[in-house]
Amino acid sequence: MFMNGPLRRGRTPLLGAQSPTLRWRISSEFNYGGPAIGRDGTVYMGTLEGKTLALRPDGTTKWSRQLPGAVESTPAILHDGRIAVVDSAGILHVFNPDGSRSWRVWSGATCSCPETSPAVGRDGTIYFGIEETVFAFRPNGSIRWTYDVGQQLTGTVAVGTDGSVYVPSGYLVAINPDGTVKWQTPDYLGLGGAPSIAGDGTIYVSSFKPSVYAYQPDGTLLWTYTADDCCSADVPVSPAIGFDRTIYAGMTTAEGGMVVALSSNGTVKWEAHHGTFPGALALGGDGTIYFGAYTDGLTGPLFALNADGTLKWEYDDEGGAYIRTPPAIGLGQRVYAASLIGLLSIGP
Numbered sequence: 001m002f003m004n005g006p007l008r009r010g011r012t013p014l015l016g017a018q019s020p021t022l023r024w025r026i027s028s029e030f031n032y033g034g035p036a037i038g039r040d041g042t043v044y045m046g047t048l049e050g051k052t053l054a055l056r057p058d059g060t061t062k063w064s065r066q067l068p069g070a071v072e073s074t075p076a077i078l079h080d081g082r083i084a085v086v087d088s089a090g091i092l093h094v095f096n097p098d099g100s101r102s103w104r105v106w107s108g109a110t111c112s113c114p115e116t117s118p119a120v121g122r123d124g125t126i127y128f129g130i131e132e133t134v135f136a137f138r139p140n141g142s143i144r145w146t147y148d149v150g151q152q153l154t155g156t157v158a159v160g161t162d163g164s165v166y167v168p169s170g171y172l173v174a175i176n177p178d179g180t181v182k183w184q185t186p187d188y189l190g191l192g193g194a195p196s197i198a199g200d201g202t203i204y205v206s207s208f209k210p211s212v213y214a215y216q217p218d219g220t221l222l223w224t225y226t227a228d229d230c231c232s233a234d235v236p237v238s239p240a241i242g243f244d245r246t247i248y249a250g251m252t253t254a255e256g257g258m259v260v261a262l263s264s265n266g267t268v269k270w271e272a273h274h275g276t277f278p279g280a281l282a283l284g285g286d287g288t289i290y291f292g293a294y295t296d297g298l299t300g301p302l303f304a305l306n307a308d309g310t311l312k313w314e315y316d317d318e319g320g321a322y323i324r325t326p327p328a329i330g331l332g333q334r335v336y337a338a339s340l341i342g343l344l345s346i347g348p
Contacts, residue, residue, distance in 0.1 A: 001036055002074035002117035002326060003238055003280065006127075006159035008194040010240030010248075016284035016329040017304065017347035020315035023334065024059035024345045027319075030338035032114035032235065033073040034280070034326035036083070038097075041331040044083050045343060046071020052085050054099060057332065059345060063099030067091070069110070073117040073156070074326060076126070078139060084126050086116040092128065092137065103141035109133065114235060117156040117194075119165075127165055129153040134167055136179060145179030154192030154208075155236060164217075166195040168236075172205055174219060183219035193236035193280075196247075198264070204239040208232045210251035210258075212239055214266060223266035228253035233277065240281040240289075242307075250278030250291060257293050261309060270309035275300050280326035282335070288312060290335050292323025302327065302337050302346065315346055 029048035069089030151169035163177030174182035201217035237250035257275035275293025287307030300322025321339035334347035
């Protein structure tokens with residue numbers, strides 16, 4: 001699931017790669033949508049050619065399914081092991097673990113965008129947004145509800161432990177579990193990327209500008225951190241929340257790309273400057289921070305930072321393209337991430 005769960009915190013207790021050792025590489029076209037890792041280590045990934053891939057940890061293909069549209073969002077794994085994928089034709093596909101089809105349903109809209117990454121709630125409900133609409137489907141494929149937010153979605157939805165659904169659309173919209181609106185932020189702030197939900201219910205969300213906003217569960221603004229008054233991200237980077245409540249965000253400033261670590265009250269712990277446009281972050285169990293970032297031309301490494309912000313290692317893809325999908329941390333200290341031309345497995 002995008003950012004490793006419906007709360008979109010981006011963290012896992014698993015350890016990721018401690019050094020930049022390439023284990024395998026698969027040539028294909030990937031864009032924005034990252035890998036999802038099953039409990040058995042299977043890597044699920046969508047491609048620009050419209051394929052859903054299931055790969056064993058050694059990189060061999062378990063199964064592959066051709067879809068009507070490209071997949072530019074991250075798959076989600078349901079509680080029973082089925083895999084949910086949304087393609088650019090606006091179709092939600094659910095596959096069994098063996099690759100056979102469980103069911104599929106058309107949303108009625110199309111979108112070649114990363115905003116369609118599904119989230120799975122505690123009761124198994126599958127949520128995703130496309131264009132201006134949020135959908136909630138039961139695990140059997142029947143519709144629970146839809147909600148039109150009135151604005152183009154600018155990031156994937158997040159789902160709280162109480163079933164509330166948080167939707168970025170320039171504003172931040174909170175939807176009750178029954179599909180009715182709970183609250184909406186009053187001002188258009190260009191909010192985007194997936195909201196991240198802390199254990200106390202605080203919602204952290206980025207914007208197209210280099211800013212992070214913190215909201216209470218009732219929609220009250222707690223604080224704002226702004227790194228610069230310039231620049232605009234192509235895709236806002238979803239904040240990640242560490243086990244110690246540190247908030248990590250990637251953003252673009254006048255000086256280039258930056259990852260910032262913030263305390264829960266919004267004060268800066270440290271800044272690390274790498275690349276120009278950092279992507280979504282993945283946090284390992286030891287506090288290592290993994291992300292890809294555009295640097296020069298169309299190139300850019302996969303970076304690993306220590307918990308204090310110092311550089312641990314970086315890996316440049318042999319094909320030269322920049323790492324643009326959210327990394328995922330799997331079993332065996334592996335990190336998986338992809339570029340427009342290849343999927344990489346980094347680790348021992």
